[in-house]
Amino acid sequence: MNFRPARPLAHLIRVALAFAVVLAASVSCTRARAQDWFKTETSSGVSNIRIAVADFKAVSVGDPQTIPLKRTFDTTLFNDLANAGIFDVVSKSMLPQATPGAPGEINLAQWSVAPANAAMVAFGAFGASGGRLTVSGFLFDAKNAQFPQVLAKQYSEDANEGMARQIAHRFADEIIFRLGGGVPGIAETKIYYVKMSGGNKEIWAMDYDGANQHQITHLGTVSLSPRVSPDNSRIAFSSLGRDGFQIRMYSLLLNRMVNFPSAGGGTNLSPAWSPNGRDIAYSSSRTGDPEIWIADSNGGGGHRVTSFRGPDVSPVFNPKTGSQIAWISGRTNLPQLYIMDADGSGVMRMTDGGYATSPSWSPNGQFIAFAWNRKYGPGAPGGQDIYVMEVATKRWIQVTHDIGRCDFPSWSPDGRHIVFANTPGGRASSTRIVSMLSDGTGRRTLTEAGADMPNWSWK
Amino acid sequence: MNVSHARYRRALAMVAVAAALSAVTGCHKKEKAVNPASLGPAPVTAAAPTATLSADPLTVDLGQSVVLNWRTQNATTVTIDGIGEVPANGTQTVSPSSSTNFHLTAKGDGGTTEANVRVTVRVPTAPTAPSDSGDMGSEAAFHQNVQDIFFDYDSYDLRPDAQSSAKTAAAYLNAHSAIKLVIGGYCDDRGSAEYNLALGENRANSAKTALVNAGVAASRIRVISYGKEKQFCTEENESCWQQNRRAQFSMDR
Numbered sequence: 001m002n003f004r005p006a007r008p009l010a011h012l013i014r015v016a017l018a019f020a021v022v023l024a025a026s027v028s029c030t031r032a033r034a035q036d037w038f039k040t041e042t043s044s045g046v047s048n049i050r051i052a053v054a055d056f057k058a059v060s061v062g063d064p065q066t067i068p069l070k071r072t073f074d075t076t077l078f079n080d081l082a083n084a085g086i087f088d089v090v091s092k093s094m095l096p097q098a099t100p101g102a103p104g105e106i107n108l109a110q111w112s113v114a115p116a117n118a119a120m121v122a123f124g125a126f127g128a129s130g131g132r133l134t135v136s137g138f139l140f141d142a143k144n145a146q147f148p149q150v151l152a153k154q155y156s157e158d159a160n161e162g163m164a165r166q167i168a169h170r171f172a173d174e175i176i177f178r179l180g181g182g183v184p185g186i187a188e189t190k191i192y193y194v195k196m197s198g199g200n201k202e203i204w205a206m207d208y209d210g211a212n213q214h215q216i217t218h219l220g221t222v223s224l225s226p227r228v229s230p231d232n233s234r235i236a237f238s239s240l241g242r243d244g245f246q247i248r249m250y251s252l253l254l255n256r257m258v259n260f261p262s263a264g265g266g267t268n269l270s271p272a273w274s275p276n277g278r279d280i281a282y283s284s285s286r287t288g289d290p291e292i293w294i295a296d297s298n299g300g301g302g303h304r305v306t307s308f309r310g311p312d313v314s315p316v317f318n319p320k321t322g323s324q325i326a327w328i329s330g331r332t333n334l335p336q337l338y339i340m341d342a343d344g345s346g347v348m349r350m351t352d353g354g355y356a357t358s359p360s361w362s363p364n365g366q367f368i369a370f371a372w373n374r375k376y377g378p379g380a381p382g383g384q385d386i387y388v389m390e391v392a393t394k395r396w397i398q399v400t401h402d403i404g405r406c407d408f409p410s411w412s413p414d415g416r417h418i419v420f421a422n423t424p425g426g427r428a429s430s431t432r433i434v435s436m437l438s439d440g441t442g443r444r445t446l447t448e449a450g451a452d453m454p455n456w457s458w459k
Numbered sequence: 460m461n462v463s464h465a466r467y468r469r470a471l472a473m474v475a476v477a478a479a480l481s482a483v484t485g486c487h488k489k490e491k492a493v494n495p496a497s498l499g500p501a502p503v504t505a506a507a508p509t510a511t512l513s514a515d516p517l518t519v520d521l522g523q524s525v526v527l528n529w530r531t532q533n534a535t536t537v538t539i540d541g542i543g544e545v546p547a548n549g550t551q552t553v554s555p556s557s558s559t560n561f562h563l564t565a566k567g568d569g570g571t572t573e574a575n576v577r578v579t580v581r582v583p584t585a586p587t588a589p590s591d592s593g594d595m596g597s598e599a600a601f602h603q604n605v606q607d608i609f610f611d612y613d614s615y616d617l618r619p620d621a622q623s624s625a626k627t628a629a630a631y632l633n634a635h636s637a638i639k640l641v642i643g644g645y646c647d648d649r650g651s652a653e654y655n656l657a658l659g660e661n662r663a664n665s666a667k668t669a670l671v672n673a674g675v676a677a678s679r680i681r682v683i684s685y686g687k688e689k690q691f692c693t694e695e696n697e698s699c700w701q702q703n704r705r706a707q708f709s710m711d712r
Contacts, residue, residue: 201688222688225653244683245656267660267684270653283657285684288664290657311657328654330661334613335654357651371651384651407651426695428648453652 048088049179052111052118052142053078055092056135057101059127066128069164073126073135076165079209080172080187081122083444085416085437086180090116101125103138103149112142119143120150122175128159137171139178151178165211184459186412191419191446192216192226192235193433194453201452203237203250208412208435208456210446217250217257225270229277229297230458234258236271236280245269247282247299261299266290270314273297274342275322275458281305281315281342292327294342305344311335314358317342319458320365326350328357337370339391350394355384358408362415362438363458366390369399369409369418369438386420388438399440404430410456411438419446419454428452505568508534512563512574521582522598522709524554526692527561529574534565552692552702555580556599596635601710604631605640608666608706613650615661617669625666628708629673636679639711642666644684645691647700656686666706681711 055074058066082089094115100106100123111118124137139151153171157163169187176185186208195204195215203226206213216235217223223239232252239248244267249260262268266286273280277297284293287304290311295302306312310331318324326339335357337350350356354374361368368391373384386406389396400406404424411418412435419435422445433451436443510531519525528550531537538544540562542551553561555578563574582599605628608621617625632638644663646655663682671677692699 224656224688240685240688243681244660244685266682267656269656283653285657285660285664288668290660311654311661313657314653330613330654330658335651355650357654 048086049120050088050090050118051081051120051122051175051179052090052095052116053081054095054121054123055099056124056126056137057099057105059101059125059134060129063128063159065159066126069128069133069159069161070126072161072164073168076168076209077122077172080169080185081175083209083417083442084172084176084180084185085442086176090118099123102136103140103152106138106140108140108142108145108148120175120179122171124171131159133157133159133163133167135167135171137174139175151175162212165207169207180414183414183416186414186417189413189459190228190232190457191410191433191435192228192455192457193447193451194224194226196429196431196450196452203235204451206446210433210444213447216252219248219257223248225453226455227271227273228252228455228457229273230275231277232457232459234297236260236273238269238271238282247271247280259299262295262302264302268293272314272316272325274317275319279317281317281325281327283311283313283315292325292344305340305342306347307344316359316361318361318365319363326359326361326368328359337368337372337389339368350389350391360408360410360418362388362411363413364415366392367415367438369411371407371409371420386418386440388418397439399436399438401440403434403443408453410454412456413459417456419456421452421454425449506533507569508532508565508567508572510534510537510563510565510572510574512539512561512576514561514576514578517577518579518581521556521580522554522602524552524691525578527551527553527576529563531563531565531572533569534567534572536566537563538566539563550692550694550698553578554602556603557582595637595710596631598710601631601638601708604628605708607708608662608669609701610662610665610704610706612647612700612704613658615658615665617665621666622669625669626673629670629675632670632675632679633673639679639681641681641683641709641711643689643707643709644682644686645689645703645705645707646687647703648687648690648693649700650687652686652688656684656688659684659686662704662706666708 058070081087096110111121119142121140121142127134135155137153140148141150151174153174155167172187173185189208190205191208192205194201200220201222202215203217203223204215219239221240223237226235226237228235235250237248238245247260247262247268249258251258264286266284268282268284271280271282279294280297281294283290291304292306292312292315293302293304308331312329315325315327323342324339325342328335329338334355337356337359338347340347354372356370356372359368359370367388369388371384372387384405385398385400386409387396387398403422407421409418409420416438417435418438421431422434423431430449431452432445432449433447433454434443434445508531512529514525514527531547534547537547558579560575560577565572606624642663644659646659663684667680667682692702
């Protein structure tokens with residue numbers, strides 16, 4: 001008897017459910033339409049090399065430093081190879097139990113069969129004794145039983161955390177160079193950036209993977225747009241002083257500010273190095289209107305290359321040729337991406353609308369990454385994302401999606417990665433630095449909130 | 460077993476039909492019962508308006524700004540003395556030249572409510588001026604006559620209202636030739652930092668050009684772009700963005 005009322009109730013629930021399903025379907029429909037983007041794989045059709053990274057064998061275990069330093073080394077090497085973008089790194093849980101330390105100790109058959117199925121194996125021995133680290137690293141071709149050795153390296157450095165990481169980076173770069181088509185790895189590169197502290201902004205530096213974050217400038221003002229020279233000897237940036245923003249220069253060799261006279265007045269900002277390190281392009285408003293100027297790297301011989309009413313900023317040289325400049329111009333109201341020859345001729349507009357800023361030219365000269373809000377306007381929907389455009393065809397793809405505002409992309413020297421500033425919370429204070437592969441995959445957050453304007457070193 | 464099941468099912472169906480019927484007729488009945496004519500005039504239940512008014516900070520030095528913030532409910536017209544009619548809720552930045560009682564009146568169907576806040580302005584005691592510095596005028600007079608110029612979104616062209624305030628400013632500056640001034644160019648916090656610095660430079664230079672065209676010597680004017688690095692108002696709304704999109708004048712000492 002008492003299950004009688006259950007029937008209409010069940011029916012009601014069923015109707016409600018059906019309604020909910022319809023609702024959900026309509027919602028997901030609009031979602032699908034809003035998400036009209038696609039993903040291209042730079043490596044589509046080619047599978048990445050499957051590599052197994054063994055934990056190194058601890059030798060001289062008596063030294064208490066060995067175990068913690070080896071952990072740092074193993075983790076760093078694994079991450080470097082996993083982040084390289086050209087490997088399919090075997091998950092640690094699928095690796096054989098063995099930790100071979102020398103060529104004689106490895107049984108390749110163990111590594112080439114399931115579940116590891118590795119094509120390549122990186123392994124070696126790691127020891128600390130008497131304050132020195134001794135590391136021997138090997139790369140073996142797991143499918144070549146007769147002559148498996150691809151690489152053998154030996155390192156000897158002071159025993160500390162930094163050196164353990166450094167050796168891992170060097171060994172990883174050797175492997176990447178050997179297996180990645182002869183393109184040098186980026187594990188030893190640096191990223192320079194702006195860190196907010198109170199109302200001030202200082203220039204900071206870190207390793208490519210976010211480790212070793214440290215302060216460079218102590219100017220107690222707002223410093224922006226750090227750009228490291230191609231030889232890693234100096235950082236050009238702009239800094240707020242009594243006369244507004246001016247180009248400043250910091251020597252990484254002398255560890256102090258060096259002179260960069262910007263005679264002529266006006267606001268001077270957004271410096272960019274030519275690939276030979278001799279010239280600096282920047283935006284200067286000494287004529288009363290911000291234009292692109294080029295001076296030599298000591299601030300002399302400045303000459304103007306653009307002349308059009310409206311803001312002209314954020315120049316960047318084509319790093320392959322040094323003979324072209326991409327920059328942002330507001331000559332037709334909203335800022336657009338342009339390119340020209342370094343003498344100011346051959347101006348070509350690259351974007352067809354929206355709000356485009358912050359270009360970064362890829363090391364091979366083929367692409368420009370930039371920040372673009374394609375539906376910009378007061379009250380308009382749409383966000384600012386990172387886009388990559390092929391210079392020759394002006395075809396572009398969007399590489400960040402739905403992660404909040406993105407700005408200031410900067411290519412890694414191998415052209416496989418892009419680092420950028422991401423503002424997930426909308427508030428400027430939530431801005432942090434994120435790196436990704438240049439197709440938008442493999443995204444990793446490198447800093448806490450409060451970091452902005454990253455610039456990847458040239459080597 | 461089967462029979463009883465069927466019987467149950469039939470009984471269930473009947474119950475369901477009955478329930479559905481009763482639901483339909485029930486609805487019908489209710490609709491009929493509510494006769495608006497029989498209700499008579501609705502009792503006047505308009506709630507009295509509520510109003511709060513706050514200022515941040517409560518004490519400033521002369522020339523600094525205060526953000527007024529007000530919230531009202533049930534009000535049809537809201538006015539603030541000296542500002543005029545304002546939206547029901549809002550914020551406004553003011554730079555009072557002396558200590559001021561801001562008085563808000565919220566009028567609604569339920570009556571009138573008032574709210575007050577006092578902003579104290581610390582006026583520096585006038586320094587014993589050397590005889591020729593009468594030309595400089597006072598800081599207060601400067602800000603009264605040389606008012607900030609506001610810009611449209613992504614624009615550095617002077618609007619008509621800015622043209623007239625630039626004329627007023629130029630007249631004052633021409634009458635006080637000892638004054639040197641700094642024009643700061645500011646942008647709202649949307650868009651990109653480097654581009655906004657260039658845009659702020661264009662804004663400050665537009666203001667400078669207007670003054671120079673009205674006879675103020677260019678050598679008296681210094682221009683600094685702050686882009687979006689020194690935000691004046693940090694809320695994400697148009698009134699706040701508008702306050703940030705400006706060329707700000709201050710005396711250069």
